[in-house]
Each structure stands twice: as structure tokens, then as C-alpha cells.
Amino acid sequence: MVLRFQQPALPLRPYVQFYMLVHAHYDGLDPAKAVKPMPPAPQQWLYFYPRDQMRTFHYGQGREISSPRSIVVGPQVSRVDLRFPPNHLMVCAAFWPGGLHRLLGVPVKELFDFSIESRALLGPAVTEVEDRLAETTDYTAMLGVLETYLLGTLRRLRPHPERPLDRLLPALLPTGRTTASLDHLAAEACLSPRQFERGFFERVGMSPKLYARIVRFDRAFRLKEAQPDLDWLAVAVQVGYYDYRHLVRDFKEFAGVTPPQLLAAETSHTRVVGASSSFRPA
Incomplete structure (x- = not known):
């Protein structure tokens, strides 16, 4: 599996937190096993899928969704399960709070807890990005295609002071x-x-209050992933929960399960990916 992170160019840093590229081949794997839980996170996203089609299950909407070649993801409060295709390639930009709205003019309050096809929101210029990513086999060049698009948008739209x-x-x-x-x-x-x-x-x-809860929830899950020997009570206290019960409340609301159950689902995916994914040129 290929996993790359990259900082944006200096003019984009007030808006974009980082770029990420993931490429994995799930050779001979039952698609039902190539599932990754994706609880809500503080970032908002612009995703591109230049190879096989991604499918997701949205817990808030209670339905499976087939993703187009590119989507914009607004503020999220519901878990999504990612169901990976045999040839999974994802190139995306993660935006700082407010960055998606300021840079691309996205009406984020109208995207609450769902995603939309990028072309419907950002116009036909996204189609050229989709086509160029589909034709490109070099990972560095793929990230460059995305950044070139965002830099062009910055020059064209001239965000408000x-x-x-x-x-x-x-x-x-x-x-x-x-x-x-x-x-x-x-x-x-x-x-x-x-x-x-x-x-x-x-x-x-x-609201600021709901966003603060999402940030705290995300920090708790990431801390446990990074330090698995920490017990959940220690995790709760370190990230600012009053007690373990309040941590469980947020996990059930935002992920639909208890903290150990969400971690077990993530661990299961990591184990399957480690055993089944492989690297081949893009």
C-alpha cells in the first residue's frame, strides 16, 4: 500500500491543512472484508477517486452510496464505512476549519452530514482534474495536479480579505x-x-459547541490508535472528557458503537489490509 502526505504550497496554507494519497490493490479479497470505519473528523475534504469506484455506507442516512469520481465532503456528524474496490486510489485535500468555504466558496452549512459530486458544486474545471488524474501514473504528479487546480482557484476567485x-x-x-x-x-x-x-x-x-465535541471525539480515537496501551479512562481524561461515560456517549452518537467496538473495527481493517493489499505501479 502507498500512503503519502504532503504540505500545500505556501499561498494555500491558510486554507488547506494537507494533501493525502492512498493506493492499494485488494487482490482476491472479499469486498465485504475491505471495509474501514470512518467516524466524523474535524476536517472537510475534496476527494478524487481516479481508478475503481468507491462505495460507502452512511450511518446517518442508513444507505449505501456509490461515489462519483470526485466528491466534496462537508461537516460530518455520522460514521461512514468505506468499502474499498480492488484497485483503490484516492487523492484528496483536507481543509482547515473555514478553509473549504473561503477558498472554494462552498456553502458548507448546506452540506451538513453529506457529500456531493464536485462538478455539481465547483463547476466543469473539476472534470479536467478528474481526467488528468485518471491518465497519470506518477504519485508526485497526481498531488501536483490537485495543487495546480487549487492554486488556480485561489488566483481566479480571490477570496475575501x-x-x-x-x-x-x-x-x-x-x-x-x-x-x-x-x-x-x-x-x-x-x-x-x-x-x-x-x-x-x-x-x-x-455550531462551535458541536464542532468542539467532534474535535474532542476525534482526538480521543486518534490517541487510542497511537497509544493502544492507554486505557479508555486515561484517554478520556487526556482529551478533556469529564469521565468515561461522557466519552462513551459521544462514541455512540458519532460512531454508533462503544469505543472498544470502533477500535476493533479499525484494527480488523488494518489487519486485513496488511495481509491482502499489495503495491503495484499506479
């Missing part, structure tokens, strides 16, 4: 300041609490 709130939002994830009070965050953005909440909702697509 940055406001204090726009500078604050990308800092919320790495600093963990989503747990700060609404009044404190509003003061940092030079806004009243009501103005801050309205601006946050416009840029991120959900």
Missing part, C-alpha cells in the same frame, strides 16, 4: 482551543458571542 475569525479558525485544531469558552473565542476574533457563532456556522457548517 482575511478577518480575525478567519485567522483564528485554523489555529483551533493544533492548539486544542476548541475547548475555550465562546466568550473567549469571540473576544479573540474581535466579535460579540452572537457574531462569532453566526460567522463560525457560516464557515464551518455547525
